Amino acid sequence: MLEATGVLLALLFGLLMLEFLKLRRAAAHLPPGPTPLPIxxxxxxxxxxxxxEILMQLSRTYGNIMTVWAGQTPMVVLSGYNAVRDAFISHSKEFADRLITPSFQLFVGENGIAISNGHMWKEQRCFGLKILRKLGQEKEGLDWRIQVEAQSLVGMISANQGRPLDPRGYLTLTVNNVISAVILGHRFPLEDELFQQLMESTDYLISLFGTNWRKAYDAFPWLMKHLPGPHQKVTAHITFLRHVMMQEILNHQKNLTGKPYDFIDFYLKQIHKTKDDPSSSFRESNLAQVLAEFFLAGSETTITTLLWALLYLVANPDVQETVHRELDKTFKSSQVILFEDRKRLPYTNAVIHEIQRCANIGPFGLPRQCVQDTQVQGIKLKKGTIVFANLASVLNDPNHWDTPTRFNPRHFLDKDGKFQSNAAFLPFSAGHRACFGEQLASTKLFHFLTSLLRAFTFRLPQGVTEINFEAIIGTTVQPHPYQICAFPR
Structure with a gap:
């Protein structure tokens, strides 16, 4: 018995050593990084x-282009503005592919925009951006639709009469209705059962995506398919989400008018226009996927940023007061503020940008793959190499921010108090795979924050003296749940 045990242990040790040597040989052809262990x-x-933070610490030892191993899979991490710029901006085409993992295929498939590659991705992204630009130019376009929801939010918070409240629930309702208004052409009554189910499915999928269940599914998809757990509900929620989107598409097809009003209208018109083109990727199934991606990618990110925004405003009452003065000085209480008016609000615009920089809700974005052999800052990367940027290291790069670890709107103001951009401001990533919804997200943040700050002064509840800025790392980087008081101005 002891002899058999010794043989098994020797065999196991030998296999581990072989795996270790195999990893060492593979690592020799990759940028430097910590030594990977077997398995x-x-x-x-x-x-x-x-x-x-851990990746930033490792980059100080191994450099701004380093390799880390997620199990058996090597991933090249870019840190600091210069490395990210050289890869994703200067060599954007070489890093235009997405890594399609088993969990991505389960959550979103290979249609749509977020995970697709090649011709489909190029065609869908280009046309989608075109539609959003058109909607932004319409008289009753992005500004008007977002303003409706921003005022709905103000009304709900006003009804609370300054009592402590958890803002997440209010934000979830109104932000999801913005997505609905822009892409579906209508808003849902807040108590609508279908709307509640839609938010429940969206929240479930987004939350699960940032957990270890998703990571385990990527590592062992063949095993996880047969094991119990929350991941087993994913298919049901995705099926429901796509069903709702297909019903919206069918309703639009029955009621098509001459002038497109929303995202679905524009897309259906393009389907008809390209119906005889065999290379076209415009079809109802792709449209349903794109619509689902709007809810999955466009709701939680905005909600999380606004939750951080209220914390930073409460923690910096002088900043909040300065925004109040600028808004009052520039606009009468009855005037509607449009997105283009941000040029007249340099301090407010700077505060919004600084909130995005400090909140850093998506520190990595989705991983990319090299389309071909290439080089980044002289380091060779082979075709198929998985690459992602540590955007936190860019948004806190001491070479580009005077006080990178402190909330400071002056990062976006020149000596005369005018707004100035910063090349290292990359919360939406950069290059060909930069966030598709950047324009929509920026417009939402501007309208929601200006509407809230015109209406309220935000303070901590009585007796609360400390703010918890510790982050919860999940699909997005979220603050811990909190309560806040909104006093009418």
Missing amino acids: IGNLWALKFQLHP
Whole structure:
């Protein structure tokens, strides 16, 4: 018995050594990084999650272009503005492919915009951006539709009469209705059962995507398909989400008018226009996927940013007061503020940008793959190499921000108090795979924050003296739940 045990242990040790040597040989052809261990790679050093702070610490040892191993899979991490700029901006085409993992296929498939590659991605993204630009130019376009929901939010918060409230629920309702108004052409009554189910499915999918269940599914998809757990509900929620989108498409097809009003109208018109083109990717199934992606990618990101925004405003009452003065000085209480008016509100615009920089809700974005052999800052990367940027290291790069670890709207103001951009401001990533919804997200943040700050002064509840800025790392980087008081101005 003891002899058999010794043989098994020797065999196991030999297999581990072979795997270790195999990893060492593979690592020799990649940028430097911590030594990977058999099976787990660098997961122990990473504390089993991709944490921006840990990766920034590792980059100080191994450089701004380094390799970390998620189990058996090597990933090249870009840190700092110069490395990210050289890869995603200067060599944008070479990093235009998405990595399609088993969980991505489960959550979104290969249609749509977020995960697709090649001709389909180019065609869908280009046309989608075109539609959003057109909607932004319409008289009753993005500004008007977002303003409706922003005022709905103000009304709900006003009804609370200054009592402590958790803002997440209010924000979830109104932000999701913005998405609905823009892409579906209508808003839902807040108590609508279908709307509640839609938000429930969206929240479930978004939350699960940032957990270890999703990571385990990517590592062992063949096993996870047969194991119990929350991931088993994913298909049901995705099926429901796509069903709702297909019903909206069918309703639009029955009621098509001459002038497109929303995203679906524009897309259906394009389907008809390209119906005889065999290379066209415009079809109802693709449209349903794009609509679902709007809800999955466009709601939680805005909600999370606004939650951080209220915390930063409460923690910096002088900043909040300065925004109040600028809004009052520039606009009468009855005037409607449009997105283009941000040029007349340099301080407010700077505050919104600084909130996005400090909140840093998506520190990595989705991973990319090299389309071909290429080089980044002289380091060779082969075709198929998985690459992602540590955007936190860009948004906190001391070479581009005077006080990178402190909330400071002056980062976006010149000496005369005028708004100035910063090349290292990349919360939406950069290049060909930059966030598709950047324009919509920026417009939502501007309208929601200006509407809230015109209406309220935000303070901590009585007796609360400390603010918890510790982040929860999930699909997005979220603050811990909190309560806040909104006093009418």
